[in-house]
Amino acid sequence: MNLLAVEKPARYMGGEMGSIRKDEAELRFALAFPDVYEVGMSHLGLRILYHVLNEVEGIAAERVYAPWPDMESQMEAAGAPLATLESATPLAKCDIVGFTLQYELSYTNILNMLRLAGIPLLAGERPDAFPLVIAGGPCAYNPEPLAPFFDAFLLGDGEEAVLEIAEAVRRAKRAGLGKAALLERLAAIEGVYVPSYFEPRYHPDGSIAEIVPLRPGMGRVRRRFLADLDAAPYPAAPVVPFMKTVHDRVAVEIARGCTRGCRFCQAGYIYRPVRERSPATVFDLVEKSLGATGYDEVSLLSLSSGDYSCIAPLLAGLMERYARDRVAVSLPSLRVGTLTEGLIAEIRKVRKTGFTLAPEAGSERMRGVINKGITEAGLLEGAANVYRAGWRLIKLYFMIGLPGETLDDVLAIAALARRVKDQAKGAGVSGEVNVSVSSFVPKAHTPFQWEPQISQEEIRERQGLLRGELKRRKLNFKWQDAPLSFMEGVFARGDRRLAPVLARAVELGCRFDGWGEHFSVERWHQAFVDCGIQPEWYLRRRSLDEVLPWDHLDCGVTREFLLAERERAFAGAAATEDCRNGRCSACGVCDFSVVAPRLSPHDAGVPAPAAAPVGEPVPARIRLRFAKTGAMSFLSHLELITVFTRAVSRAGVPILFSHGFHPHPKFSFATATSVGIESQAEYMDMVVAAGCEAAEVQRRLNGVLPGGLRILDAERVDVKSPSLSAQMIATHYRITFNSAPCDDLSQKSERFLAHDSFVIQRIKKGERQTIDLRSETVSLIAGPDSLDLVAGRGKPVEYARAITGNDALAMDDLRVEKLDVVFAAPPPRD
Numbered sequence: 131m132n133l134l135a136v137e138k139p140a141r142y143m144g145g146e147m148g149s150i151r152k153d154e155a156e157l158r159f160a161l162a163f164p165d166v167y168e169v170g171m172s173h174l175g176l177r178i179l180y181h182v183l184n185e186v187e188g189i190a191a192e193r194v195y196a197p198w199p200d201m202e203s204q205m206e207a208a209g210a211p212l213a214t215l216e217s218a219t220p221l222a223k224c225d226i227v228g229f230t231l232q233y234e235l236s237y238t239n240i241l242n243m244l245r246l247a248g249i250p251l252l253a254g255e256r257p258d259a260f261p262l263v264i265a266g267g268p269c270a271y272n273p274e275p276l277a278p279f280f281d282a283f284l285l286g287d288g289e290e291a292v293l294e295i296a297e298a299v300r301r302a303k304r305a306g307l308g309k310a311a312l313l314e315r316l317a318a319i320e321g322v323y324v325p326s327y328f329e330p331r332y333h334p335d336g337s338i339a340e341i342v343p344l345r346p347g348m349g350r351v352r353r354r355f356l357a358d359l360d361a362a363p364y365p366a367a368p369v370v371p372f373m374k375t376v377h378d379r380v381a382v383e384i385a386r387g388c389t390r391g392c393r394f395c396q397a398g399y400i401y402r403p404v405r406e407r408s409p410a411t412v413f414d415l416v417e418k419s420l421g422a423t424g425y426d427e428v429s430l431l432s433l434s435s436g437d438y439s440c441i442a443p444l445l446a447g448l449m450e451r452y453a454r455d456r457v458a459v460s461l462p463s464l465r466v467g468t469l470t471e472g473l474i475a476e477i478r479k480v481r482k483t484g485f486t487l488a489p490e491a492g493s494e495r496m497r498g499v500i501n502k503g504i505t506e507a508g509l510l511e512g513a514a515n516v517y518r519a520g521w522r523l524i525k526l527y528f529m530i531g532l533p534g535e536t537l538d539d540v541l542a543i544a545a546l547a548r549r550v551k552d553q554a555k556g557a558g559v560s561g562e563v564n565v566s567v568s569s570f571v572p573k574a575h576t577p578f579q580w581e582p583q584i585s586q587e588e589i590r591e592r593q594g595l596l597r598g599e600l601k602r603r604k605l606n607f608k609w610q611d612a613p614l615s616f617m618e619g620v621f622a623r624g625d626r627r628l629a630p631v632l633a634r635a636v637e638l639g640c641r642f643d644g645w646g647e648h649f650s651v652e653r654w655h656q657a658f659v660d661c662g663i664q665p666e667w668y669l670r671r672r673s674l675d676e677v678l679p680w681d682h683l684d685c686g687v688t689r690e691f692l693l694a695e696r697e698r699a700f701a702g703a704a705a706t707e708d709c710r711n712g713r714c715s716a717c718g719v720c721d722f723s724v725v726a727p728r729l730s731p732h733d734a735g736v737p738a739p740a741a742a743p744v745g746e747p748v749p750a751r752i753r754l755r756f757a758k759t760g761a762m763s764f765l766s767h768l769e770l771i772t773v774f775t776r777a778v779s780r781a782g783v784p785i786l787f788s789h790g791f792h793p794h795p796k797f798s799f800a801t802a803t804s805v806g807i808e809s810q811a812e813y814m815d816m817v818v819a820a821g822c823e824a825a826e827v828q829r830r831l832n833g834v835l836p837g838g839l840r841i842l843d844a845e846r847v848d849v850k851s852p853s854l855s856a857q858m859i860a861t862h863y864r865i866t867f868n869s870a871p872c873d874d875l876s877q878k879s880e881r882f883l884a885h886d887s888f889v890i891q892r893i894k895k896g897e898r899q900t901i902d903l904r905s906e907t908v909s910l911i912a913g914p915d916s917l918d919l920v921a922g923r924g925k926p927v928e929y930a931r932a933i934t935g936n937d938a939l940a941m942d943d944l945r946v947e948k949l950d951v952v953f954a955a956p957p958p959r960d
Contacts, residue, residue, distance in 0.1 A: 321354025424776025436468025492542030762838030
């Protein structure tokens with residue numbers, strides 16, 4: 131594949147720091163994320179499974195992501211199958227392909243990835259030679275629209291189950307067993323659902339009459355539970371991407387599960403019970419992860435980080451330990467009720483952007499219906515504390531279309547948001563409020579799973595009403611497009627009859643449906659029409675005795691509890707208490723022997739921070755020359771900066787930092803080399819503490835840099851010497867012609883050199899630039915199919931066009947090597 135022809139080559143390069151390649155493996159397990167690389171690399175679940183599987187000898191876990199349309203076009207033109215990043219193994223040659231199901235609008239990407247891999251879509255039409263295709267994740271709790279495409283699904287926690295699945299496949303492979311025998315073994319593993327072992331049958335009106343097990347003794351498939359999170363494996367040395375990803379930081383899961391009981395929230399039910407990692411374990415993981423990755427931010431993850439039993443001492447201890455190293459600590463999931471002034475004070479030390487709160491509903495009545503458990507007074511007090519702590523922007527998240535909602539409840543969103551903004555006045559600041567509104571989608575295994583979803587027309591009506599009210603109150607508004615919410619709802623509560631629609635949508639070109647610029651209402655409409663499906667039917671109210679498509683799947687929470695919660699919602703009953711406070715709500719999840727809440731003691735100690743160094747270090751400037759070859763030549767300049775930023779941290783190089791609001795490491799590069807050019811002469815300067823010698827910096831960096839990046843020379847220079855770019859006067863290139871061979875290079879070079887001037891123009895950042903390539907040329911020697919060029923300003927491809935007279939030449943037609951840099955004078959030494 132030609133990486134120069136795609137928007138972001140780093141998506142497809144592989145070879146990142148922390149990645150694991152096993153050339154020899156008995157079992158190859160492809161972990162597939164059905165979205166683009168930078169989204170998938172931010173997903174914690176796949177990071178954990180990658181670590182767990184690769185710890186086992188003989189098992190190679192490798193990654194694969196959905197190719198962006200530009201890469202898909204290249205693959206199809208070349209007839210190249212979708213393959214893993216680590217070893218470029220085609221997916222069809224792997225033993226297991228495991229997808230994560232995070233979002234209903236990624237389903238077409240799953241089928242497209244199978245298509246690009248040359249794997250038959252329907253499980254029943256895949257011969258035994260093809261890999262086992264499985265999936266897990268939150269959408270696996272109603273996987274029925276995908277059921278015909280998958281051999282099996284895993285419900286629940288994967289750390290232990292994925293190893294049992296891999297071992298079952300490995301033993302079946304050794305024994306020469308076919309897919310049918312393998313599926314029988316998999317079905318015996320707790321949490322594994324084999325959809326071909328169940329058959330839905332329907333009433334004449336289209337509703338499900340029953341879901342019939344096709345194997346004797348088979349009942350509901352119960353979710354897999356991880357009992358002890360603190361003892362569970364966790365990746366302390368994750369893969370570190372070359373490019374910026376959605377969540378570009380160390381992520382440490384401090385707790386799993388939430389028992390607040392918000393009735394719309396599927397995660398709150400399918401991840402029960404609450405299980406916490408101890409502060410000591412969290413500290414250990416943070417320390418190891420920062421050392422292994424070089425990140426400068428730590429995110430403490432859970433469904434509600436503020437509910438973590440030891441959150442205040444944990445956050446304070448981490449801040450005290452890492453503030454001097456310019457490492458930020460963030461809490462991405464906070465509830466209003468957990469926002470103490472002390473917690474806000476700690477967050478203030480690191481949080482630089484907006485502060486996010488999620489009231490979900492505008493009126494007290496609606497917050498009671500959904501069991502949100504926060505009052506308006508509590509929200510306003512929290513907002514006032516945030517503004518007093520120095521924030522200028524608060525982001526508020528709401529939903530429209532909640533069960534029982536009236537237009538007055540919708541208007542209450544605008545009124546409440548304005549009152550939040552008014553809290554800034556009392557704090558003496560000019561505050562802003564951004565209001566983000568999504569549309570309610572009823573999800574499986576929640577008390578609202580029987581409720582209808584409002585139509586697209588109703589969504590637009592309520593969005594329009596809110597838009598006017600928020601504009602009048604001088605508040606910013608962001609919303610989710612109605613067709614996206616509609617499609618999410620259809621597949622969230624759909625059944626197997628939607629599978630042909632998915633297949634047809636992929637045939638029509640549907641991809642990346644969660645990305646607004648790629649979603650096509652017209653294509654989806656055509657797919658539904660072609661398959662004879664009325665999608666609105668899936669958004670209807672379900673009767674309480676109706677068989678639901680997911681009724682044969684057991685998340686642990688009983689149907690009786692969900693019905694009771696639904697009843698309480700509409701009866702205006704008192705809130706259902708969070709069982710972490712001591713009173714069991716009898717949801718059915720816990721057996722109180724193996725499966726039970728596991729909380730850290732409130733007085734659990736946190737490790738004391740190491741003593742801070744005394745005084746400012748004496749600076750020393752180190753000049754490095756490094757090579758950038760192979761796949762690394764496709765890194766952009768910003769990505770190269772990111773790699774070195776993380777490398778100096780991983781290597782323990784005592785880099786010094788700038789001062790100010792956003793400190794950054796003190797290093798600078800010479801002029802950026804164009805993407806696709808291999809180089810033996812990249813230069814950078816870095817300022818370090820004087821005790822670390824140049825040779826030691828070189829040794830440490832070479833120990834952590836990825837293949838293709840290598841420090842060739844290091845020397846100490848005067849701290850006050852001119853910048854690299856100021857000293858460079860020319861660059862030495864070798865330009866070899868590949869796909870566009872050029873005759874008579876010697877004669878053409880002589881003609882070019884005979885010019886008094888050769889002026890070209892280019893547009894850069896909207897401005898026209900003029901460059902005289904002839905006057906910038908220092909020397910030019912032609913070979914049979916290459917040019918040896920030393921020149922000042924100008925790109926190699928521009929010189930190639932000027933010399934050959936072929937304006938159509940592109941970087942794909944050339945191999946460009948940067949051999950050396952000419953300095954005005956030898957770099958000064960101390």
